[in-house]
Amino acid sequence: MPYPANELAIYIHWPFCKSKCPYCDFYKEVRKDVPQDEIIAQYLTDLQKYHKMTSDRTIKSVFFGGGTPSLIEPRNIEKILNKIQQLWPIKSNIEISLEANPNTHYQTLFSDLRLAGINRLSLGIQALNDDDLRFLGRSHDLATARKCLNEVIKTFDNHSVDLIYARPTQDIKQWQNELNEIVTYGLKHISLYQLTIEPNTVFARKNIKPLDDDNAVKMYNLTRNFLAQNGYEHYEVSNFAKHGFQSLHNLTYWQGGDYIGIGKSAHGRLKLNNRFITTVYPFIHEEISPQERAEELLIMGLRLTQGINLQEFENICGLPFYQCINKQKLQQLKELGLLHETDSHIYPTYDGMLLLNQIVVELCA
Ligand SMILES: C[S@@+](CC[C@H](N)C(=O)[O-])C[C@H]1O[C@@H](n2cnc3c(N)ncnc32)[C@H](O)[C@@H]1O
Ligand code: SF4
Known part of the structure; x- marks a missing residue:
C-alpha cells in the first residue's frame, strides 16, 4: 500500500513539569507561574503558520507530549483541537494522545481530558513499587499510580503506560512481578524503556551506573517473551500493543511520515515539493539531502x-x-542472523533487536 503522503501528524510539546526527574534529559522547565493562556494563544498562531505550508494535508494524529502535558488545562486542549479542526481536514480515525503524569491527578482529570477530545491516554507510571518510584525521583506513589491506571482504563478505550526497567538495583524477579501486574489492567499499549543514564542529568552527576548488560538483556528477553504470551505484539524496540492498537502517531516517526512540532524544542519533518525540510520550533527550517533523509x-x-x-x-x-x-555488510549481518531480508522488507531478527546501533553503523559504513 503506498504511504499516504498527504497525511500529517501534529506533535504539541508542553515543556513544563511539576518537578524534574533525575534521569530525564527531555527539554523541560519547572516554573511557578506558567502563563498558560499566553502560550496557548501562541500555539494557535503557530498552527496557523504551519497550516500555510501544509494546507493540502489531512491530520492523522495529534500527540500532546512533554514535559507534562497533563498540566495543560482541558479547556486549552479543546482550544488547540478546535483550531486544528478549523484549519485542516481530519481523518475519521484520528488518534489524539496525551501523556499524563500521575502527579497531576485530580478527580475529574481524565474525564475532563476525554471531554476535551483526547481519545488515547498514555500514563507515565515508570515503576510499580514505592522504593523504585522514590529512586526515580517520581513525585507520585504506587497507590496513586494504581488509582490512575484504573481510572484511565474506565475512561478511555485506547490507553498506554510507560515503565522504566533495568534499574540499577532491580532484579529479574522484581521486574517479573511488575510485568505480572501491568498485564492485569488490560491496557491496549505498553511502552517499556531500559533506563539510560543521560549526560547532564542528576543521575549522571551522581555517577549512577546502569544495570550490567547481561542482566539488562535477560530483562529485555523476559519482557518480549512474557508480553507476547499475554497478547501484546512487540512492534518496536520498546513498544508493545494489542492487535490494532499500535501508536499511529509514533509510527509516523518510525515509518518516515511527515509531522510538525509545536512548542519549545519540538521538531518536525516535512517533504515539500520533493525537498526534505527539518523544522525546529518555532520556524527554523533546514533542508537536508535525500541521502541524509535515507x-x-x-x-x-x-x-x-x-x-x-x-x-x-x-x-x-x-x-x-x-x-x-x-x-x-548487509550480507554479513544476514549471515550473523541479525537481519532478515524478504522481497519487500529488511528487518532485525530477535537477536538483531539487541544490536540496532551497531547494525546501523555497519550498514552505513
Ligand atoms: C518525556 S517522558 C513524558 C512522560 C511524562 N512527563 C512523565 O514523566 O510521566 C516520556 C517517557 O520517556 C521515558 N524516559 C525518559 N527518560 C528516560 C531514561 N533516561 N531512561 C529510560 N526511559 C526514559 C519515561 O518512561 C517517560 O515516561
Ligand atoms: S520524566 Fe516526565 S515528569 Fe519527569 S522530568 Fe521528564 S518530562 Fe518531566
Missing part, C-alpha cells in the same frame, strides 16, 4: 519488528534502498 529512514525503520518496507523507503527519499547501504 539515513534517518534506516535508523528509524529498523526499530520496527516489521522493519523497512523497501518500496516505501524509495517512495519517501527517492533513492533505492540498496543504493544507500553497504551491500557486503
Whole structure:
C-alpha cells in the first residue's frame, strides 16, 4: 500500500513539569507561574503558520507530549483541537494522545481530558513499587499510580503506560512481578524503556551506573517473551500493543511520515515539493539531502519488528534502498542472523533487536 503522503501528524510539546526527574534529559522547565493562556494563544498562531505550508494535508494524529502535558488545562486542549479542526481536514480515525503524569491527578482529570477530545491516554507510571518510584525521583506513589491506571482504563478505550526497567538495583524477579501486574489492567499499549543514564542529568552527576548488560538483556528477553504470551505484539524496540492498537502517531516517526512540532524544542519533518525540510520550533527550517533523509529512514525503520518496507523507503527519499547501504555488510549481518531480508522488507531478527546501533553503523559504513 503506498504511504499516504498527504497525511500529517501534529506533535504539541508542553515543556513544563511539576518537578524534574533525575534521569530525564527531555527539554523541560519547572516554573511557578506558567502563563498558560499566553502560550496557548501562541500555539494557535503557530498552527496557523504551519497550516500555510501544509494546507493540502489531512491530520492523522495529534500527540500532546512533554514535559507534562497533563498540566495543560482541558479547556486549552479543546482550544488547540478546535483550531486544528478549523484549519485542516481530519481523518475519521484520528488518534489524539496525551501523556499524563500521575502527579497531576485530580478527580475529574481524565474525564475532563476525554471531554476535551483526547481519545488515547498514555500514563507515565515508570515503576510499580514505592522504593523504585522514590529512586526515580517520581513525585507520585504506587497507590496513586494504581488509582490512575484504573481510572484511565474506565475512561478511555485506547490507553498506554510507560515503565522504566533495568534499574540499577532491580532484579529479574522484581521486574517479573511488575510485568505480572501491568498485564492485569488490560491496557491496549505498553511502552517499556531500559533506563539510560543521560549526560547532564542528576543521575549522571551522581555517577549512577546502569544495570550490567547481561542482566539488562535477560530483562529485555523476559519482557518480549512474557508480553507476547499475554497478547501484546512487540512492534518496536520498546513498544508493545494489542492487535490494532499500535501508536499511529509514533509510527509516523518510525515509518518516515511527515509531522510538525509545536512548542519549545519540538521538531518536525516535512517533504515539500520533493525537498526534505527539518523544522525546529518555532520556524527554523533546514533542508537536508535525500541521502541524509535515507539515513534517518534506516535508523528509524529498523526499530520496527516489521522493519523497512523497501518500496516505501524509495517512495519517501527517492533513492533505492540498496543504493544507500553497504551491500557486503548487509550480507554479513544476514549471515550473523541479525537481519532478515524478504522481497519487500529488511528487518532485525530477535537477536538483531539487541544490536540496532551497531547494525546501523555497519550498514552505513
Ligand atoms: C518525556 S517522558 C513524558 C512522560 C511524562 N512527563 C512523565 O514523566 O510521566 C516520556 C517517557 O520517556 C521515558 N524516559 C525518559 N527518560 C528516560 C531514561 N533516561 N531512561 C529510560 N526511559 C526514559 C519515561 O518512561 C517517560 O515516561
Ligand atoms: S520524566 Fe516526565 S515528569 Fe519527569 S522530568 Fe521528564 S518530562 Fe518531566
